[in-house]
Amino acid sequence: MIMTDQSRRVRLVAVPEGLPKETDFLVEEHAAPECPLDGLLVKTRYLSVDPYLRGRIAGKKTYVDPIPVGNVMESGCVGEVVASRNGEFRVGEMVAGLWAWQDYVGVDAGKVQRIDAAEAPVSTALGILGMPGMTAYFGFTELCLPKAGETLVVSGAAGAVGSAVGQIAKILGCHVVGVAGTAEKVAYLKSLGFDGAVNYRTDKPYGETLAALCPNGIDCYFDNVGGEMTDAVLGLMNTRGRVAVCGQIASYNDRKEDIGHRPYTDILVKQLRVEGFIVSRWGARFPEGRKQMAAWLKAGLLRYEETVYKGLESAPRAFIGLFAGENTGKALVEL
Amino acid sequence: MIMTDQSRRVRLVAVPEGLPKETDFLVEEHAAPECPLDGLLVKTRYLSVDPYLRGRIAGKKTYVDPIPVGNVMESGCVGEVVASRNGEFRVGEMVAGLWAWQDYVGVDAGKVQRIDAAEAPVSTALGILGMPGMTAYFGFTELCLPKAGETLVVSGAAGAVGSAVGQIAKILGCHVVGVAGTAEKVAYLKSLGFDGAVNYRTDKPYGETLAALCPNGIDCYFDNVGGEMTDAVLGLMNTRGRVAVCGQIASYNDRKEDIGHRPYTDILVKQLRVEGFIVSRWGARFPEGRKQMAAWLKAGLLRYEETVYKGLESAPRAFIGLFAGENTGKALVEL
Numbered sequence: 001m002i003m004t005d006q007s008r009r010v011r012l013v014a015v016p017e018g019l020p021k022e023t024d025f026l027v028e029e030h031a032a033p034e035c036p037l038d039g040l041l042v043k044t045r046y047l048s049v050d051p052y053l054r055g056r057i058a059g060k061k062t063y064v065d066p067i068p069v070g071n072v073m074e075s076g077c078v079g080e081v082v083a084s085r086n087g088e089f090r091v092g093e094m095v096a097g098l099w100a101w102q103d104y105v106g107v108d109a110g111k112v113q114r115i116d117a118a119e120a121p122v123s124t125a126l127g128i129l130g131m132p133g134m135t136a137y138f139g140f141t142e143l144c145l146p147k148a149g150e151t152l153v154v155s156g157a158a159g160a161v162g163s164a165v166g167q168i169a170k171i172l173g174c175h176v177v178g179v180a181g182t183a184e185k186v187a188y189l190k191s192l193g194f195d196g197a198v199n200y201r202t203d204k205p206y207g208e209t210l211a212a213l214c215p216n217g218i219d220c221y222f223d224n225v226g227g228e229m230t231d232a233v234l235g236l237m238n239t240r241g242r243v244a245v246c247g248q249i250a251s252y253n254d255r256k257e258d259i260g261h262r263p264y265t266d267i268l269v270k271q272l273r274v275e276g277f278i279v280s281r282w283g284a285r286f287p288e289g290r291k292q293m294a295a296w297l298k299a300g301l302l303r304y305e306e307t308v309y310k311g312l313e314s315a316p317r318a319f320i321g322l323f324a325g326e327n328t329g330k331a332l333v334e335l
Numbered sequence: 336m337i338m339t340d341q342s343r344r345v346r347l348v349a350v351p352e353g354l355p356k357e358t359d360f361l362v363e364e365h366a367a368p369e370c371p372l373d374g375l376l377v378k379t380r381y382l383s384v385d386p387y388l389r390g391r392i393a394g395k396k397t398y399v400d401p402i403p404v405g406n407v408m409e410s411g412c413v414g415e416v417v418a419s420r421n422g423e424f425r426v427g428e429m430v431a432g433l434w435a436w437q438d439y440v441g442v443d444a445g446k447v448q449r450i451d452a453a454e455a456p457v458s459t460a461l462g463i464l465g466m467p468g469m470t471a472y473f474g475f476t477e478l479c480l481p482k483a484g485e486t487l488v489v490s491g492a493a494g495a496v497g498s499a500v501g502q503i504a505k506i507l508g509c510h511v512v513g514v515a516g517t518a519e520k521v522a523y524l525k526s527l528g529f530d531g532a533v534n535y536r537t538d539k540p541y542g543e544t545l546a547a548l549c550p551n552g553i554d555c556y557f558d559n560v561g562g563e564m565t566d567a568v569l570g571l572m573n574t575r576g577r578v579a580v581c582g583q584i585a586s587y588n589d590r591k592e593d594i595g596h597r598p599y600t601d602i603l604v605k606q607l608r609v610e611g612f613i614v615s616r617w618g619a620r621f622p623e624g625r626k627q628m629a630a631w632l633k634a635g636l637l638r639y640e641e642t643v644y645k646g647l648e649s650a651p652r653a654f655i656g657l658f659a660g661e662n663t664g665k666a667l668v669e670l
Binding site: 223226245257263264265267269271274 | 558562580592594604605608610612616
C-alpha cells in the first residue's frame with residue numbers, strides 16, 4: 001500500500017463575477033486523506049474542466065448542484081487506485097468518477113467505474129468515451145435526428161463535444177459546417193473532414209457566411225454557444241429543422257439578461273423543434289453509446305484532440321481557458 | 336337552379352403596412368360566376384377570418400402561399416350549393432372549403448367537404464370542428480403532451496384556438512391558466528372552467544402574476560401570441576416542459592425584428608422542448624380529431640363562442656379586429 005501524507009487541493013474561494021479569475025480559486029496543501037472503509041484511495045491522474053462547471057460555481061442553484069464557496073472543486077476525474085479496502089478493486093487499477101480536485105482522494109467504490117487502459121488511453125474516459133462523447137452521441141442522434149444528405153451546423157465545433165458531433169454527422173452522411181473562433185481551429189475542423197468551417201471572430205456577417213456554406217439550408221443545429229450565431233442559424237433553418245441546445249457558453253459569464261432575436265417566428269413558420277438537454281437523461285444507455293463510439297474510434301472514423309495542462313495548480317487556468325476559446329478538443333489537467 | 340347575376344367580392348388592393356387598414360381592401364360588385372363544369376356554384380354563408388391570413392397578405396412568401404395585391408381574398412368558408420354540375424352534390428347541401436370572399440363562387444367539387452347541419456351548427460366547420468379546433472386538439476395533445484395534474488398556460492386564451500386548448504386541458508385533468516386582453520375575456524375564461532386567467536394589459540409584472548397562478552410551475556405552454564408574456568412563461572417552466580408555438584400574433588404586424596429575451600438558457604437548463612407547427616401536418620388525422628371534438632361537444636365538455644360580423648362588407652373590419660383583440664371565440668363573417 002502506498003502511503004502519502006502530502007496532498008494538494010483546489011478550493012473555490014469566491015463566486016466569480018463574470019469571467020472566472022485565478023484568484024477565485026486557491027491551491028493549497030491539506031492533510032492527505034485515508035482510504036475510506038470499503039472504499040478506495042485514488043491518486044488523481046487527470047481532471048476534466050468542462051463549461052458546465054461554470055453553473056456549479058455561480059452561487060445559485062441551476063441544473064447542477066452548486067459548489068459552495070469554501071468547498072473543494074470537483075469534476076470528472078481519472079486516477080489510479082493506490083489503496084483499496086474494497087474487494088472489487090485492486091491497487092494499480094485505473095478508475096473514473098466524479099471527485100474532488102486533489103492529488104489524493106478517498107472515494108466510494110460504488111461511485112467509480114473501472115477503465116481498461118489497454119482499450120484506449122485512460123484520458124478518453126473524460127473525453128470521447130466519457131461525458132463529452134456521450135453528450136455528442138446521444139444529444140445529436142436523439143435530438144437532431146440526422147438523415148444522410150442533411151446539413152448540420154455545430155457551434156463550439158473544435159471542442160470536445162462539437163468535434164465529436166461533427167464527425168458523427170459525417171459518418172452518418174451529413175453536410176457538416178462547424179463554427180469556431182480561430183484560424184487554427186478552422187484548419188483543424190477541415191482536417192477532420194468538415195465540409196465548411198466558420199471563424200466567428202472574423203467571418204461576418206454570420207448570415208451570409210453560413211448561407212454560402214449551407215447551400216441547401218440548415219436541417220440540424222447542435223448549439224454549444226448561443227448568442228448572435230444562433231440568431232443567424234435559426235434564420236437559415238429549413239422546414240421541420242431540429243435544434244439541440246447543448247450549451248450556451250457565450251452567456252455563461254454574463255450577469256445581464258441574454259437579449260437578442262426572439263426565435264419564435266422562425267420556430268413557428270418553419271415548424272422547428274428546439275430542445276435543450278442534459279446528457280444524464282440517457283445515462284442508462286451510456287454502455288451502448290460507449291460501444292458505438294469505441295467502434296468508430298477503432299475504425300479510424302473518429303479522432304480527438306486534447307489540450308493538456310500540467311499540474312494540479314494549472315486547473316484554474318485550464319478552466320478559465322474554456323471561456324477564452326483557448327482549447328482544441330478536450331481540455332484536461334494532468335497531475 | 337338558382338341563378339344570379341349579382342355578386343360582391345373583397346379584393347386585396349394594397350400590402351398592409353403594419354396593422355391592416357380597411358383601405359387595404361376593396362368591396363366591389365363583379366359579374367356573378369357560373370357553375371363550373373363538374374363543379375358547384377355555392378352561395379357563401381360564412382367566411383372565416385384567422386390570424387394566419389396576415390401572413391398571406393404580407394407581400395412575401397411565408398409558410399402559406401401569398402395572396403397577391405389585386406387578387407380576391409380567400410379563406411375557409413361555408414356555403415350552400417345553389418347549382419351543381421357534379422353528381423356527388425345536390426342543390427341545397429351545405430359545404431365547407433377554402434374559397435374566395437364572394438357572395439357566389441364556383442368551386443371544384445373535389446375541394447369541398449359536405450357538412451351535416453343536423454350534427455352541429457354549420458359555422459362550427461370553421462371553428463371548433465374545423466381548422467381552429469384541429470389546431471387546438473392536435474397541437475396541444477401532440478406537442479404539449481399533457482398529463483393530468485400538470486399546469487398549462489395558454490395565450491390568446493379567449494380565441495377560437497386558445498379557448499379550445501384550455502378546455503381540452505381541463506378535460507385531461509390539467510391546471511389551466513389563460514392569458515387574454517380584457518376583463519370580459521378573463522371572466523369568460525373563468526366561466527369555461529379555467530383555474531386562472533391573466534389580463535395581459537393590466538396584470539403586470541407578468542412573471543409575478545403567472546407565478547401566483549401557477550404554484551407548481553408551468554409544464555405546458557401553448558402560445559398564440561409571443562412577446563414579453565412568452566419571456567415570462569419560459570422563466571417559470573418546469574424541467575422537461577413542452578412549448579407548442581401555434582401563433583405569434585403580437586408580432587404579425589411588426590416590420591421590425593422581434594427583439595427580447597433569448598430563451599436558450601431556459602431551454603438548456605430546464606431541458607425544454609419548443610416546437611412550432613402548422614396544423615396541416617396532421618391533416619390525415621382530422622377525422623379522428625373531429626370525432627373526438629364532436630363527442631366532447633355533445634357531452635357538454637366543450638363550449639365555444641362566436642363573434643359574428645354581418646355582411647360581406649364587414650370582412651375587412653372583422654379581419655382587422657383580430658389584431659385589436661376585439662373578438663371572443665371564433666371570428667366569422669355571416670353573409
